[in-house]
Amino acid sequence: xxxxxxxxRMIRDAVxxxxxxxxxxxVEALEHGDMxxxxxxxxxxxxxxxxxxxxxxxxxxxxxxxxxxxGEAQPDRESEGEAGDRSDSAAMQLIxxxxxxxxxxxxxxxxxxxxxxxxxxxxxxxxxxxxxxWGLDLMTxxxxxxxxITEAGSGSDAxxxxxxxxxxxxxxxxxxxxxxxxxTNGPYADIIVxxxxxxxxxxxxxxxxxxxxxxxxxxxxxxxxxxxxxxxLHSSPTGELFLQDVKVGPDRLLGGKEDSRARSGAKxxxxxxxxxxxxxxxxxxxxxxxxxxxxxxxxxxxxxPIGEFQLIQDKLARMEVARMNIQNLVFRTIEAAGxxxxxxxxxxxxxxxxxxxVATEVALEAVxxxxxxxxxxxxxxxxxxxxxxxxxxxAGTDExxxxxxxxxLMAR
Amino acid sequence: MKIIVCLKQVPHQxxxxxxxxxxxxxxxxxxxxxxxxxxxxxLEEALRIKDAAEAEVVVVSIGPDRVTQALRTALxxxxxxxxxxxxxxxxxxxxxxxxxxLAAIVKAESPDLVIMGMMSDDGNFAAIAPMLAxxxxxxxxxxxxxxxxxxxxxxxxxxxxxxxxxxxELRSPCVIAxxxxxxxVRYASxxxxxxxxxxxxxxxxxxxxxxxxxxxxAAVKVRIEKISPPVKGERAEILxxxxxxxxxxxxxxxxxxxxx
Ligand SMILES: Cc1cc2nc3c(=O)[nH]c(=O)nc-3n(C[C@H](O)[C@H](O)[C@H](O)COP(=O)(O)OP(=O)(O)OC[C@H]3O[C@@H](n4cnc5c(N)ncnc54)[C@H](O)[C@@H]3O)c2cc1C
Numbered sequence: 001x002x003x004x005x006x007x008x009r010m011i012r013d014a015v016x017x018x019x020x021x022x023x024x025x026x027v028e029a030l031e032h033g034d035m036x037x038x039x040x041x042x043x044x045x046x047x048x049x050x051x052x053x054x055x056x057x058x059x060x061x062x063x064x065x066x067x068x069x070x071g072e073a074q075p076d077r078e079s080e081g082e083a084g085d086r087s088d089s090a091a092m093q094l095i096x097x098x099x100x101x102x103x104x105x106x107x108x109x110x111x112x113x114x115x116x117x118x119x120x121x122x123x124x125x126x127x128x129x130x131x132x133x134w135g136l137d138l139m140t141x142x143x144x145x146x147x148x149i150t151e152a153g154s155g156s157d158a159x160x161x162x163x164x165x166x167x168x169x170x171x172x173x174x175x176x177x178x179x180x181x182x183x184t185n186g187p188y189a190d191i192i193v194x195x196x197x198x199x200x201x202x203x204x205x206x207x208x209x210x211x212x213x214x215x216x217x218x219x220x221x222x223x224x225x226x227x228x229x230x231x232x233l234h235s236s237p238t239g240e241l242f243l244q245d246v247k248v249g250p251d252r253l254l255g256g257k258e259d260s261r262a263r264s265g266a267k268x269x270x271x272x273x274x275x276x277x278x279x280x281x282x283x284x285x286x287x288x289x290x291x292x293x294x295x296x297x298x299x300x301x302x303x304x305p306i307g308e309f310q311l312i313q314d315k316l317a318r319m320e321v322a323r324m325n326i327q328n329l330v331f332r333t334i335e336a337a338g339x340x341x342x343x344x345x346x347x348x349x350x351x352x353x354x355x356x357x358v359a360t361e362v363a364l365e366a367v368x369x370x371x372x373x374x375x376x377x378x379x380x381x382x383x384x385x386x387x388x389x390x391x392x393x394x395a396g397t398d399e400x401x402x403x404x405x406x407x408x409l410m411a412r
Numbered sequence: 413m414k415i416i417v418c419l420k421q422v423p424h425q426x427x428x429x430x431x432x433x434x435x436x437x438x439x440x441x442x443x444x445x446x447x448x449x450x451x452x453x454x455l456e457e458a459l460r461i462k463d464a465a466e467a468e469v470v471v472v473s474i475g476p477d478r479v480t481q482a483l484r485t486a487l488x489x490x491x492x493x494x495x496x497x498x499x500x501x502x503x504x505x506x507x508x509x510x511x512x513x514l515a516a517i518v519k520a521e522s523p524d525l526v527i528m529g530m531m532s533d534d535g536n537f538a539a540i541a542p543m544l545a546x547x548x549x550x551x552x553x554x555x556x557x558x559x560x561x562x563x564x565x566x567x568x569x570x571x572x573x574x575x576x577x578x579x580x581e582l583r584s585p586c587v588i589a590x591x592x593x594x595x596x597v598r599y600a601s602x603x604x605x606x607x608x609x610x611x612x613x614x615x616x617x618x619x620x621x622x623x624x625x626x627x628x629x630a631a632v633k634v635r636i637e638k639i640s641p642p643v644k645g646e647r648a649e650i651l652x653x654x655x656x657x658x659x660x661x662x663x664x665x666x667x668x669x670x671x672x
Contacts, residue, residue: 007605010485014600049601092602267526 001331006115011022015099018044019310023103030104030235031383036188037107038114040139044096054139058323061135065128087338092329094279101283103380105387106235109394113184113236114138117273121132121193122410127256134191134214135226147187148180155182156400166211174253176213176221176246182394184187186239187227190217194243198258212254220247227344232386256370262285274352275333275343279328281355284325284388288366289319291381295370306369315365322358328401329355346408353401355393361386413467416521417491418514418528418540419451421475425533435638447482453642454590456597457559458492458527465510465561468492472517474502474510480613484649487608488600499617501628506635508625511543516621518548525566530554530589541589552587553580555599557594 004012022040028033045051100108120139123131137143141214154161164178180186192215197208215222225240250256291314296307306312329351336343343351363385367374374381392398422535423429432439447455458469471486473479476496483494497513505513518526531538538554545552557577558569570578571591582588600608618624625631651658651665666672 006481006484007609010481010488010600010605010608011602014605015483016597047599048600049603053602088606256471 001335002093003109005088007088007378008095011092011095012099013049015044015096017101018047023100023107026299027235027383029105032039032109032234036237037040037104037110038141038144038188041107041111045141050092050096051056051140055136058136058159061123062128062131064404065131069128083338083340085129086340087334089338090334094276094334095156097276098283098286098330101280104235104285104336104391105280105284105384106233106410108283109233109236109390110275111141112276113147114145114189115141116276117147118191118193121147121212122254125212125255126214129251130214130254130256138191143189143190144185145193146183146185146190146241148181148183148186149195150182151178152181153367156397158195162195162197162210164194165199166196166213167199169247173247173249174211174213176215176243177365178243180241182228182238183241184236184238184394185223186241187237189224192216192222193239193254209258211258214254215243215246215248219246219248231389232383233390272350274401277352277391277395278326278329278333278355281359281388281391282323282330284317284359284384285323285326285362288362288381288384289316289323292316292319292366292369295373299371312369315369319362319365322362326355344408346405349401349404352395353398353405354390356388357398359391360385413461413525414521414523415461415467415469415527416518416523417451417455417458417469417471417486417527418526418544418625419443419455419471419473419486419498419629420529420532420533422447422448424534425449429641431639431641435579435635435640437639445478445482447485448529448532448613449536449592450531450533450590452529452587452597453592453594453638454527454529455486455491456595457588457590458525459598461525461559461561462490468496468635470523471522472514473497474505476503482610483492483613484605485600485609487613488603488605490600491611493612493614495614495616497616497618498623499619499628501618504629504632505627506632507537507539508543509574509634511540511547512623512627513618513621514540514544515547516623517616518544520621525584526587527559528587530556530591538589541587545587548587550586551582552589552628553582554589556590559588559590565628567592 022043023030026035026040030037030040035041045054097108115138119135122134122138131149136142138145140233149158149162151161151163153163164176164180166174166176169175176196178195180194183189183192186192194213194215196211196213197205198211203209215225221244223240223242223244227237230238253364293307296312296316297305297307307316333343333351363381364382369387370379370381373379376382396404422442422445424436424446427443427445430439430444431437441584442551455469455471458467461467462469469491471483472490472495473483475482476498479496479498481559483496495517502510502513526544528541528544530541542552544550553568553570555571557570557571560567564584566584566586566588568580568582568588568635570580572578618627640647649665651661653661663672
């Protein structure tokens, strides 16, 4: 794949029209007002029939699981269907991300965590019963999801310093305690995937098993904070979660067993999250480039459009190179999906590292092209520059991506 | 019931317009195109009739390769079939030539209804719908803002001077040319876009339509000699006073210019 296909462009144009009509007029309210991002996205899902597509996908997934439980042989998900259909379906998920990120990366963050991360966590590791209970509501954004691993004392070293615990109770249930921070959708989440350590007698804290629970809003002992103030992504509500003796039954233990797969479950989730970031970066870079080129032609200093100065041309040319590179990474993701190949963690890390860095660089250079105007909130590059920075921090910091890539290289 | 929707692809409203070296049209290379705004309302009106009753919606467009995208978009929105007249001679035609091409298709298809935009965003001739109606001997109306159907008859509200409405009744088959803003144009759904790939898509030449020699450059009666960008004026007038006073004066000016 070296170019978007005609269908892809049609999808892009349709989504772009929706974004212009529904998102752009609300960016101010989303970023600086009290408008949560979910309703607009729900409207987008129903407008384009994406909810129906998700429902069909969900039903196929369940049917396959049921057949597997009944002992029938089932092809795995990746190798099913026509290659073209599989890559188109990947493109259909990525194009709206790209288009929305031109205006509102915050909305994509919030919705991506809910429909992507949280639902994937449950659908990949949950029992059939758990998938039925929460899966579809998350995939269609009927319910808002949050995925909670980070704590005040444990970020990059998510498992090492983790203090949240699950203590088994006599009746086969658990008592959950601890607090989580920087949790996307934390303030509004209906369904929370909560990752913690099994508190077993005689096992040292560092060696404890990782267990995951699915919680719901309003459970006694669970407090969801108000949105935290932050540098960017204002359309994405981020908050803290406090758990004090939250009592849960074994039905909420993800996967139904206390085994060590939870660690790898969390890692699969990282991989998914990381390839989505490239699409987000592409949206940011595309828009920054368009805006910068336009401004460079219009803004006159020393009697000439600033685009005639070589130092400005250098910035524009670098932005174009970045756009081409990130677009190629997105094409690669789509191609890989077409071939039923999942990107390895190291590969996804490399994509994420590059895209996030370059998006931040491009957005800051766009501010530079705009000069004083670029620093003013009235111009959109100011928001995009603040938003882009988050891509280097969440879903694993740049430094953590680098160590994942290096670890893979050294193991060869 | 069969409905034909004629649509044109025009330069995107955000496209940068430069004049071609011969001065007679704009530079079309490298710019984005979209479906003419008026025609999107025509298509939506047809799709609404289809939603309410059984109807086949056939979209027709004349133009080069790029027009495929406009037709596929229409199929993605819900049209059933597309006819693309692709022929350099067709593109070189004037309004009457284009109307003859459409008339040949309409005669071959014998639809119950033809809906089209009242004019195109780029050419602004507003000529083709009445010409098509004349050539096919069908009743027609322009500036339609509301279309209602009851067995074989169409009741149409037309927009006339000062926003007043005139109600006309047409017997099917007929040609309706619609105004913009008469409905809310739907988005193509993702499923619709994927399904569009598999819908029937005919490509026809002038010879296929039996119009050799009757349309195209040689038959042209109206030729565009020259187009020019509007001259930058220096007649800006700054209104001063309180917000209320400025607003009153602005409304006064607009009325004075007959724009309201
Ligand atoms: C907007 C936003 C949304 C978020 N959403 C969620 C969410 O939904 N759910 C969730 O669980 N978390 C979420 N997070 C948390 C995010 O995943 C963490 O912030 C991130 O993993 C970094 O952890 P930390 O903040 O504790 O930084 P630290 O881990 O303390 O890192 C501080 C610095 O040290 C560096 N560093 C750390 N370890 C190493 C090392 N071994 N080698 C080299 N350098 C190192 C880091 O790269 C960084 O530069 C979100 C964060 C943000 C900003």
